[in-house]
Amino acid sequence: MTDTASSEPAPIEIPEGVWSQPEVDMSAIEEIASVESVRSVRAFASLTYDYTPGLATTRFLRAIKEKRLVGERCSETGKVYIPPRGVSPVSGMPTTEQVDLGLDGTVVSFCVVNLDFTGNAQEIPYVSALILVDGSDIPIYGLVREIPYNEVQPGLRLKSVWVEDSEMTTSFENIKWWAPNGEPDVPASELADYV
């Protein structure tokens, strides 16, 4: 894509002796010299995968299509992991017990995003949070909405907001975002193990 001169950043001064390209002589190609020059190109590097999530996450995705959140428990530590990967990251042992979790959760930590970036579909500022789903022991990422960004804090209780039933698929994107559920905040001391 051709950029206009106005969108170009200020020229960078390159110290003497450091790599730079000299001016070119365009006197022989005046018809090119007289039009706006191409200065940059968009070069998309695209990688197409055939993704398979494995058995445990397949179980999780099948449940999420039915508006259920399921984790799997480590038999040694008792910790419940979501989304389940079929193995405990602590003991290295297979997780064998499937656990039904709630559809609510608690903000463990969060980030107010103020910078726009390529591919971002959200209006800034918005809040991305680590959310501890009720009954689980490891937080997941989620978008927090329906509350001013400067009122989000650790301990905030949330409910998951889902797409219409007719739009439910085996995708984590069934959860559109998370919103306050009206319950009192969880004391920070109860979240210490999850930060």
Place this chain on the structure above:
Amino acid sequence: MPEEATTSGEEDVLRAPLVLEYPFKRTTGPVIGAFLTALREGRFIGIEDDQGKVLCPPVEYDPASGASLTKLVPVGSEGEVLFWSWNQSVRDGQPLDHPFAWAMVKLDGADTPMMHAVDAPHDAMVTGLRVRAKFAEERIGSMDDLLCFEPVS
């Protein structure tokens, strides 16, 4: 993602297409920028090296001496196939959607060839074949502005 996942064979494990895309933006520098500008205008340029040979596509530095090259010159939109290789199994992202030849094409006025697709039947491909550039109708200043080469009829 998220396209509807499908299951495949063993134990009913889900499977879905996943495209990871990096939207890189690269600066061209004055030489490649001039080449892409020329493509956008539906023409070619090359660059003169130390010996007065014309390199097309142009490069910033002399391949033999390493000296900076600056003298841009016009090059024709027709040329000659120096050598070629047939591409029977076309993949996504290649210039054409049917079998074609990858060829080294030396454009008129240039002393070096460039590689690109030649849209011709297999039995028409021959060393020395005269070809002409086919440009996209809408051009933006990108390598994709050059669709392929076609035989001069």
